[in-house]
């Protein structure tokens with residue numbers, strides 16, 4: 001079932017999204033060579049709690065942390081650890097969210113640390129741009145496939161590939177609601193977009209092939225071919241005036 005939100009509900013949800021975006025910003029500012037992913041997770045958790053919200057990934061299906069922090073060939077769901085040290089040249093994908101007054105926010109970004117390769121920079125900007133292409137297509141009266149195709153077309157034109165095994169999602173009083181929002185698809189296909197829908201659009205883009213595998217920890221998703229991967233995500237509301245990005249500080 002797709003839950004449409006009233007303007008009043010959207011304004012409460014906007015707070016959860018603002019806190020989610022603030023936590024992502026705080027982590028982004030703390031990323032530097034030598035810091036551990038466990039330390040970064042602690043910084044985000046502290047920030048979210050200081051805003052009167054709660055981290056919404058923690059304990060979700062048993063997930064043990066506030067953020068997912070995925071480095072280089074890791075696509076998503078990397079578990080923060082005090083043993084995992086970030087170094088110059090890494091690309092670091094951070095995904096996190098907060099729940100506030102019953103509503104969820106969810107966002108992600110990939111950060112370049114120190115001197116990263118030109119390839120990595122191209123992958124990161126194409127992934128970020130593809131998110132904005134997807135957001136532009138999130139218009140009432142259109143369909144989910146319009147979003148999916150806008151993302152896919154943008155990244156494939158640049159020689160990168162779209163992860164198929166994980167997708168974006170509706171979001172609201174639950175972290176994951178209907179509908180699914182794939183990052184690949186056909187314009188004009190899929191359910192119709194309506195005002196009041198709130199969705200998390202989140203392209204996961206590989207430098208090489210689209211296939212992924214999961215580590216024995218049961219969470220960490222890696223590219224099968226070992227190539228780099230990037231991830232950007234915003235929570236977006238579909239309104240009569242067009243798409244509204246909710247996850248902004």
Ligand code: MF3
Nearest residue numbers: 057060063068077095106202
């Ligand atoms: N951030 C993921 C998403 O965008 C959800 C993470 S699942 C968790 O949908 F268990 F790690 F929280």
Ligand code: CO
Nearest residue numbers: 106200202233
């Ligand atoms: Co999400």
